[in-house]
Amino acid sequence: MTTRVDILKRRAGVMLPLSSLRHESDCGIGDVSCLPGLFDWMKTAGLSVYQVLPLNDLAPADSCPYTALSAFALDWAYISLRDVPEIRDNVALRAEFECSLCSKQAERLRKSRRVRFKEVREFKRRWLEAAFRSFDPSSSRGAALRAFCEENAGWLKDYALFRTLKESFAWSTWTSWPEGLKLRHAGALEKAAEEHRSRVAFFQYLQWVIREQWEDVRKEAAARGILLYGDIPFGLSLESADVWSRQEDFDFSATMGAPPDQYSATGQAWGLPAYRWDKMEAEGHAWWRARVRQAAGLYDLFRLDHAVGYFRTWLIREGHEENGFDNSGDDVKKARGERFFRMTLEEGGASRPIGEDLGLIPPFVHDVLDGLGTPGYKVSRWEMEEEEPERFKDPEDFPPLSLATTGNHDTSTLADWWGGLEPEQRDAYWAMVRGNPEPAEPAPRFGAKVHAAILGKIYASGSALVVLPFQDLFASRERINVPGTIGPHNWAYRTGTTVDQLRSDPRFGRKTILLKRLAESSSRV
Numbered sequence: 001m002t003t004r005v006d007i008l009k010r011r012a013g014v015m016l017p018l019s020s021l022r023h024e025s026d027c028g029i030g031d032v033s034c035l036p037g038l039f040d041w042m043k044t045a046g047l048s049v050y051q052v053l054p055l056n057d058l059a060p061a062d063s064c065p066y067t068a069l070s071a072f073a074l075d076w077a078y079i080s081l082r083d084v085p086e087i088r089d090n091v092a093l094r095a096e097f098e099c100s101l102c103s104k105q106a107e108r109l110r111k112s113r114r115v116r117f118k119e120v121r122e123f124k125r126r127w128l129e130a131a132f133r134s135f136d137p138s139s140s141r142g143a144a145l146r147a148f149c150e151e152n153a154g155w156l157k158d159y160a161l162f163r164t165l166k167e168s169f170a171w172s173t174w175t176s177w178p179e180g181l182k183l184r185h186a187g188a189l190e191k192a193a194e195e196h197r198s199r200v201a202f203f204q205y206l207q208w209v210i211r212e213q214w215e216d217v218r219k220e221a222a223a224r225g226i227l228l229y230g231d232i233p234f235g236l237s238l239e240s241a242d243v244w245s246r247q248e249d250f251d252f253s254a255t256m257g258a259p260p261d262q263y264s265a266t267g268q269a270w271g272l273p274a275y276r277w278d279k280m281e282a283e284g285h286a287w288w289r290a291r292v293r294q295a296a297g298l299y300d301l302f303r304l305d306h307a308v309g310y311f312r313t314w315l316i317r318e319g320h321e322e323n324g325f326d327n328s329g330d331d332v333k334k335a336r337g338e339r340f341f342r343m344t345l346e347e348g349g350a351s352r353p354i355g356e357d358l359g360l361i362p363p364f365v366h367d368v369l370d371g372l373g374t375p376g377y378k379v380s381r382w383e384m385e386e387e388e389p390e391r392f393k394d395p396e397d398f399p400p401l402s403l404a405t406t407g408n409h410d411t412s413t414l415a416d417w418w419g420g421l422e423p424e425q426r427d428a429y430w431a432m433v434r435g436n437p438e439p440a441e442p443a444p445r446f447g448a449k450v451h452a453a454i455l456g457k458i459y460a461s462g463s464a465l466v467v468l469p470f471q472d473l474f475a476s477r478e479r480i481n482v483p484g485t486i487g488p489h490n491w492a493y494r495t496g497t498t499v500d501q502l503r504s505d506p507r508f509g510r511k512t513i514l515l516k517r518l519a520e521s522s523s524r525v
Contacts, residue, residue: 002350005227005300007375008400008464012515012524013049013229014042015409016470017065017480017491018078019115022498025082025101028109028120030494032213033080036220037499043224044503045512046519049301050221051229051467053409053480057163059171059239061118063491064481066305067237069163071291072155074214076128076206077121084209085141086131093134097127114492128209132202148208154290155241160203161189162241164196174244184245214298229354229467230299232291234306235272243273246287251276254315257323258306261360267314267323274315277326277336285340289347296351304344307355307376308365311337334364341372354403354465358382370401378404378463380454381417381429390424392432395461404463406454406472409480414454414472416479418446433457451475452514459518466524470495474511 021030021038035050042050056068057075087093100106109120136142149156162174169177180188193200221228235256236243243250254274260267280287295302304310312325312333327333344353355369357376369376383393398404406414418426423442430443433453444450455473458466471478481490502508519525 004350005352007352007373010464010522010524011048011227011466012046012459012519012522013051013227013465013467014047014470014473015051015229015405015467016495017053017409017493018055019491020470020480020493020495022110022495024498024500026110027081027101027106027123028112029077029115029117031078031080032210032217033083034499035217037503039221039224039226041499041502041512042226045473045515046517046525047515048225048524049227049229049465049467051303052231054231054233055298056233057159058117059166060121063115063117065231065491066233066235068233068240069166069237070155070159070241071233071236071287072152072294073159073163073207073241074210076210077117077124078213079124079128079206079210080213081124081127081131083213084128084131086134087127090134093130096130100127113494114488115494117492128206129202131209132205135205145205145208148211149204152207156204156207158245159207159241160200161193161196162244163203164199165192166239167199168196173239175238184247218298227300228298229301229303230295231303232295232305234304234309235270238271238273242287249276249280249287250274251315254317256309257314257316258359259314259323259325269316274313274326277313281336281339285343288340289343292344292347292353293349296348299351301352301354302348303354303356304341305356307357307369308337308359308361310340311362311365311368330362330364333362334368337365338368338372341368341374345372345374358408370399373401375402375463375465377408378402378461379408379411380404380406380458380461381411390428392429394432394435395458395463398462400462400464402463403465403467404458404461405466406458406468408469410483411479413469413477413479414451415446415475415477418450446475448475455514456518456521459522459524461522466522473515474508 018030021034023034023037026034038050042048054065054068055074055078056065057070057073058065058068081087081097087097105123109116109123137145165174165177165181174182178188181192218228251274255270256272256274257270258264258268312327314323315326316323327336341353341355354375357365357369358379366376378395378398380392380395385391385393395404407417411417412420421429426443427439431437431439458468478493480493497505497508
């Protein structure tokens with residue numbers, strides 16, 4: 001039996017989208033071949049947790065990892081083309097592929113400051129289609145693919161057909177498809193699956209390839225003592241295989257969001273279909289159990305997005321004057337959430353859940369998480385003393401059962417946050433960092449001194465886990481996402497360096513030494 005991850009062991013880690021990574025011959029997006037090099041650098045820097053954003057499959061032009069086509073399928077853009085056996089072991093095909101990496105298109109994608117998702121996927125799709133054409137179903141790999149399809153039939157069959165039909169219907173919403181396909185009549189589904197048999201098989205093949213490569217990633221991480229920290233999004237896009245195939249589990253008269261809180265005076269409207277929690281729970285949460293089991297198979301830790309939503313969900317109904325929660329009474333809400341989080345521990349096996357408990361959080365949420373030994377989040381910039389709300393809480397007072405950080409994928413970077421603070425707030429935070437009860441001196445401008453001091457304070461946190469955004473480790477100002485905005489600036493962040501340069505370039509050596517020293521001094525190595 002695999003030993004369960006010790007959630008109270010002191011560790012430090014980094015959060016960085018896989019898509020953001022670079023290597024010398026990438027195709028314009030980070031892929032699994034970047035990770036061994038990243039892991040080697042992490043070891044040098046004393047980091048032992050790698051947090052990724054959701055890796056789920058997206059539509060060709062999409063970049064937001066929280067609007068996936070499937071709760072289970074992984075994005076095949078993360079496949080390392082060089083390591084696909086049908087390319088690697090086919091002399092002619094490999095030669096063509098290597099030549100394509102020298103093309104102007106590949107060079108432009110590789111040098112781009114941002115991930116050009118649509119172009120990248122188009123480039124990779126052509127080579128993956130060529131790989132599939134050379135695939136021999138009668139070989140031992142053919143038998144392995146068939147075994148994978150059987151093992152994952154609960155989601156893979158619907159996903160591959162859905163993905164094929166979306167493409168066939170020019171990516172129109174499934175609610176506009178012919179009645180038989182929209183309402184999933186057995187005869188219509190069988191006819192479509194037969195008509196598109198080869199394309200359905202192609203998308204099944206892609207899922208098998210990315211899972212095979214991720215298994216290698218897990219081995220590489222384990223060999224270096226690094227934990228992989230994944231993400232289970234709370235909601236699902238209407239345009240997902242799961243919503244199409246499980247329509248009875250959703251209330252299409254409402255969408256989900258978040259109520260007004262200290263971060264948003266108007267609340268949030270996500271436009272995601274609402275869950276029918278009563279029905280899903282009456283069926284034993286079979287779908288959620290499968291999601292958790294899959295996460296446990298991919299990661300050592302997994303983040304449960306919007307933890308409070310499992311207790312009570314904010315619903316928005318078109319034409320109604322007031323929005324509200326889908327249940328009432330603290331005891332009812334607490335009981336629902338507790339049942340859900342107990343289930344995640346049962347299905348997680350050796351892997352451990354972490355609850356993303358940011359926003360307006362009722363006390364019973366923390367009571368449940370603490371009682372079940374599930375960490376929540378402590379974002380230092382948002383942690384204030386209850387009795388003195390103008391004072392920042394010292395991270396050294398954070399409970400061990402928590403994850404401390406400087407920000408997340410939706411926040412500004414540490415450097416930009418510091419520059420945008422009101423002088424009184426900046427002075428108050430600096431006083432906390434310096435260990436003074438009251439501001440004794442004006443806070444300096446953001447620079448090496450401030451950066452090192454803040455990192456030192458976070459590393460000294462009482463939290464067992466410290467996981468910081470990559471940008472904040474290096475004092476970068478480029479952010480991942482700006483909530484409430486749409487455009488190419490979101491989700492397309494790429495590091496300014498390759499994984500090999502992180503280990504070899506003297507420009508990054510000083511910061512790496514600092515991180516290793518902080519990890520050692522805070523007992524996180």
